[in-house]
Amino acid sequence: MKRIGEYKKLFNIEKDIDLKELKSTYRNLVKEWHPDKFQKGDEKAVEAELMSRQIIDGYHFLVSIAPETKAANLDEYNETINSAIIDWQHKGMVLELTFLDGNTYEFFGVNKALFTKFYQSGTLTRFAKRNIFNTYTYRKIKKSEVEA
Template identity: 85%
Template sequence: MKRINEYKKLFGAEQDMSLKSLKSTYRNLVKEWHPDKFQAGDDKAIEAELKSRQIIDGYHFLVSIAPETKAANLDEYHETINTPIMDWQHKGLVLEITFLDGNTYEFFGVNKALYIKLCQSDKLTRFAKRNIFNTYTYRKIKKSDVEA
């Protein structure tokens, strides 16, 4: 959640920003903070390099959780969450789940108590469908290696 809020603040985004406005904001920020605008070796150039990396990372992250992106990939998401869970791990408030089809998703805001309940569940996929998959903000972080 911290990362989401940090990137939204960087882009000046409201709750849900459209892909079109996100792209125009991204372009303006890249123009403003492009490292080639500053003298090499200057402190401002080093700051611009770091800021431009943060802008690029933020753009890709916000695009991956945008409502339009989710809507475009909804069928694939539903197909994936109906496959068995192969692996899962919890870091802070981020739950990373790898499915048997090879896709990996991150779910943001999942607290430790819910993670413990998931670990103790005898039917992982059923528990996750009811309590995680349709409740928390998610993004796909790894595509399957196998193409159908």
């Protein structure tokens, strides 16, 4: 959740993510912080390099969790969450789930207590359907290697 907040702050987003506004803000930030604008060896050039990477990462991250992106990929998401969970990993407040079809999703805001209940449940997919899939912000981080 901290990461979402940082990127929203960087792009000056208050509530929901609008892809058109995000794209124009992204372009303006890239113009402002492009490393080629600064002299090599200048301390501002190093800062611009780091900032441009953060802007690019933030843009791709926010696009992946935008409501429009989720709506466009809803059928694929529903198909994936109906397959078995084969691997999981919890880092901080992020739960990473890998499914039998090869897709991997991140779910943001999943606390340690819920994660403990998740991995101790007898049926992971059933527990996740009831408590995680439709409750937490998610994004796809890895596509299946074999497309059907």
